[in-house]
Amino acid sequence: MTRPVILVGFVAAALGSSIKDFQPDGSVIFVEEPDVVRKRNARETVAGSALVRELIEWEFHLPGKADEFYHVHRDLDPAAVVPLTEYATPFAARLAERYGLPGAGFGAAQILRDKGVLRLVSRAAGIANPASARVESPEQVREFMARHPGKIVLKPANRQASVGTQVLSDPAEAEQAWANCVVQDEGIFVPDRAMDLKMLAESFVDGDEYSVEMLLRDGEPLFANVTGKQLFPGPRPVELAHIVPADIPDELTATLNEETRRLTGAAGFRTGIVHCEWIVSDGVPYLVECAGRFAGDGIIELIQRAYPVELNRAYFSVMKDEPVVDVLPRKAERGAAVRFVSIEPGLIEDVRGVEKASQAEGVFLCDVSVSAGDRFDGLRSSWDRVGDLMVTADSPAEALRLAEDAVVLIEIDVRPDGEEREKAAR
Numbered sequence: 001m002t003r004p005v006i007l008v009g010f011v012a013a014a015l016g017s018s019i020k021d022f023q024p025d026g027s028v029i030f031v032e033e034p035d036v037v038r039k040r041n042a043r044e045t046v047a048g049s050a051l052v053r054e055l056i057e058w059e060f061h062l063p064g065k066a067d068e069f070y071h072v073h074r075d076l077d078p079a080a081v082v083p084l085t086e087y088a089t090p091f092a093a094r095l096a097e098r099y100g101l102p103g104a105g106f107g108a109a110q111i112l113r114d115k116g117v118l119r120l121v122s123r124a125a126g127i128a129n130p131a132s133a134r135v136e137s138p139e140q141v142r143e144f145m146a147r148h149p150g151k152i153v154l155k156p157a158n159r160q161a162s163v164g165t166q167v168l169s170d171p172a173e174a175e176q177a178w179a180n181c182v183v184q185d186e187g188i189f190v191p192d193r194a195m196d197l198k199m200l201a202e203s204f205v206d207g208d209e210y211s212v213e214m215l216l217r218d219g220e221p222l223f224a225n226v227t228g229k230q231l232f233p234g235p236r237p238v239e240l241a242h243i244v245p246a247d248i249p250d251e252l253t254a255t256l257n258e259e260t261r262r263l264t265g266a267a268g269f270r271t272g273i274v275h276c277e278w279i280v281s282d283g284v285p286y287l288v289e290c291a292g293r294f295a296g297d298g299i300i301e302l303i304q305r306a307y308p309v310e311l312n313r314a315y316f317s318v319m320k321d322e323p324v325v326d327v328l329p330r331k332a333e334r335g336a337a338v339r340f341v342s343i344e345p346g347l348i349e350d351v352r353g354v355e356k357a358s359q360a361e362g363v364f365l366c367d368v369s370v371s372a373g374d375r376f377d378g379l380r381s382s383w384d385r386v387g388d389l390m391v392t393a394d395s396p397a398e399a400l401r402l403a404e405d406a407v408v409l410i411e412i413d414v415r416p417d418g419e420e421r422e423k424a425a426r
Contacts, residue, residue: 002024002026002027002079003027003077003078003079004027004028004029004053004054004076004077004078004079005023005027005028005029005078005079005080005081005082005316005319005320006029006031006076006078006080006081006082006092006095007028007029007030007031007082007084008030008031008032008060008081008082008083008084008085008088008091008092008095009031009032009083009084009085009087009088010030010032010036010037010040010042010045010055010084010085011084011085012040012042012045014084015045015046015049015051015052017312018304018310018312018313019051019312019316020051021313022312022313022316023051023316025050025051026050026051026052026053027051027053028051028052028053029052029053029054029055029056029076029078030042030046030052030054030055030056031055031056031058031060031069031088031091032055032056032057032058032060033057033058033059033060033061033190034057034058034059035190036190037055037057042055043055056073060087060088060091061087061091061195065091066090066091066092066094066095066098067094067098069091069095070095070098070099077099078099078101079101079320080096080101080102080316080319080320080321081095081096081099081101081103081319082315082316082319083272083292083293084293084294085293086113086291086293087113087190088293089104089109089112089113089291089292089293090106090109090110090113092104092109093105093106093108093109093292094106094109096319101319101320101321102217102218102270102271102272102318102319102320102321103270103271103272103319104269104270104271104272104292105268105269105270107267107268108264108267108268108269108270108292109292111267111268112267112269112274112290112291112292113292114157114198115155115156115157115200115289116132116134116157116198116200117157118267118287118289118290119132119200119287121266121267122263122266122267122287124266125262125263125265125266126262127259127262127263127266127287128284128285128286128287129286129287130153130202130203130204130205130286131148131202131203132200132201132202132203133200133201133202134157134198134199134200135154135199135200135201136199137178138174138175138177138178139174140201141154141168141171141174141177141178141201142171142174144201145168145171145174145201146171148203150203150204151167151168151169151203151204152167152168152201152202152203152204153165153166153167153168153200153201153202153203153204153237154166154167154168154174154177154178154181154199154200154201154202155181155199155200155202156181156197156198156199156200157198157199157200165181165236165237165381166180166181166235166236167204167235167236167237168235177235178199180380181199182197182199205279205281205286206279206281207279207280207281207282207286208228208279208280209228209229209230209231209277209278209279209280209288210226210227210228210229210246210248210256210277210278210279210280210285211226211227211229211242211275211276211277211278211295211299212224212225212226212227212256212257212259212260212274212275212276212278213225213227213273213274213275213295213299213300213303214257214260214261214264214273214274214276215272215273215311215314215315215318215328216264216269216270216271216272216273216274216318217271217318218270218271219264219265219269219270219271221257221261222314222318222324222328223309223311223314223328223329224257224260225244225245225303225307225332226245226246226248226252226253226256226257227242227243227244227245227246227295227299227302227303228242228243228244228245228246228247228248228396229241229242229243229277230243232340232342232379234379236379236380236381238342238379238380238381238382238384238385239297239340239382240339240340241337241338241339241340241400241403242297242298242299242302242337242338243335243336243337243396243399243400244299244302244303244306244332244335244336244337244396244399245306245331245332245335245396246396247335247395247396247397247400252280255285256278256280256285259278259285259287260274260276260278260290263276263287263290264276264290267290269292271318271319272292272293272315272318272319273292273293273294273315274290274291274292274293275290275291275293275294275295275296275299276289276290276291277289277290294315296382297338297340297382297388298338298365298388298390299338300312301336301365301390302336302337302338302390303332303336305334305336305364305392306332306333306334306335306336306392306396306399307329307331307332307333307334308329308333308334309326309328309329310326313325313326314326314328332396334392334393334394334395334399335392335393335394335395335396335397335398335399335400336390336391336392336393336396336399337390337391337393337396337399337400337402337403338388338389338390338403339388339389339390339391339400339403339404339406339407340385340387340388340389341368341385341386341387341388341389341407341410341412342379342384342385342386343370343376343386343412343414344376344378344414344416345376345377345378345414345416345417346375346376346414346415346416346417347373347374347375347414347415347417348370348371348372348373348374348375348376348412348413348414349372349413349414349415350372350411350412350413351368351370351371351372351410351411351412351413352410352411352412352413353409353410353411354366354367354368354387354410356409357389357406357407357409357410358389360391360402360405360406360409361391361402361405361406362391362392362393362398362399362402362403362406363389363390363391363402363403363406364390364391364392365388365389365390366387366388366389366390366406366410367387367388367389368386368387368410368412369386369387370386370387370412376414386412387410389403389406389407389410390403391403391406
């Protein structure tokens with residue numbers, strides 16, 4: 001029987017990805033929190049997939065659970081342990097160690113999971129970081145702002161998808177911002193039990209944003225890509241678009257790749273893939289955060305189409321300690337982009353143009369997740385975007401232009417909340 005690959009964190013999209021092109025039927029075991037399995041109907045989803053051998057419910061967020069899992073399931077003899085979600089990375093790293101398999105290393109995974117710890121480690125290694133401090137109240141936020149004039153970012157140290165992150169311009173905003181930021185409900189994506197609250201206040205760095213996606217084996221880079229980013233306007237720093245590769249000079253690409261390599265070395269990251277975010281201000285890359293897992297937001301799909309490269313296959317080969325069969329390219333041949341959709345809060349009355357946008361030039365994916373009758377409460381994190389559209393083109397700039405041309409074809413009519421209240425009062 002084929003040795004299974006353990007995927008930690010249930011991601012339904014993985015069942016329809018290129019994984020099925022190189023993993024045989026019955027070779028994947030998902031591990032997911034019981035609450036998440038229930039809330040996301042994961043058992044029903046995997047039941048229709050020949051790829052999945054088993055779905056094991058396990059409270060993997062909790063300390064010691066990887067070692068417990070190893071002792072209960074020593075007979076699994078996996079070929080690899082792969083984290084698919086942010087919260088899965090420490091468990092997956094520790095489980096890989098117990099099975100004697102390649103991985104990030106438990107210590108490195110823990111450093112990357114806590115942005116406050118990552119700041120300490122990376123700053124000590126000489127990597128540029130914004131001024132930062134742990135805060136436990138609005139009063140401490142105001143004290144930080146008094147020490148560091150100008151805009152700041154208030155954010156959780158241990159969350160994902162920009163959940164609970166907000167930009168503040170005035171100390172008078174601290175009370176309301178704190179109330180907004182500590183509400184970090186991720187709904188169906190996390191267990192029902194409460195998660196520890198860890199908050200950071202950081203100086204705002206004004207500059208262009210990028211991420212580096214880097215595949216490493218034993219600490220050495222095998223492949224790297226730089227992604228350009230655009231954000232929605234407003235106090236919530238949520239991504240509006242990703243462009244692959246970033247349309248920047250080769251010298252900046254080399255600098256961002258080198259800083260990411262320095263960061264993984266500082267954290268002791270061994271084998272796997274990282275998604276490391278940077279802001280470049282006056283030519284200096286400042287670290288935002290770094291995740292020891294695949295990038296989300298469709299970035300991996302953009303990379304695979306723009307270079308082209310079978311990055312999923314290469315990643316699984318590395319995690320299984322197998323040779324990477326394909327030559328991994330150093331430069332992209334084309335461009336690709338994803339453009340996200342958001343709307344004003346209110347009651348959605350009509351959605352039009354999705355089919356038209358999906359048939360626009362260069363578009364290979366178009367999805368809108370809302371329909372008439374739904375209520376939208378506003379853009380607070382990446383989970384709140386209501387649609388996305390992906391394109392490929394001959395260059396990154398052309399890919400972004402085509403994405404912008406296509407996204408305007410999507411029309412979503414929203415009745416603002418004020419009009420709803422006024423209607424109810426009549």
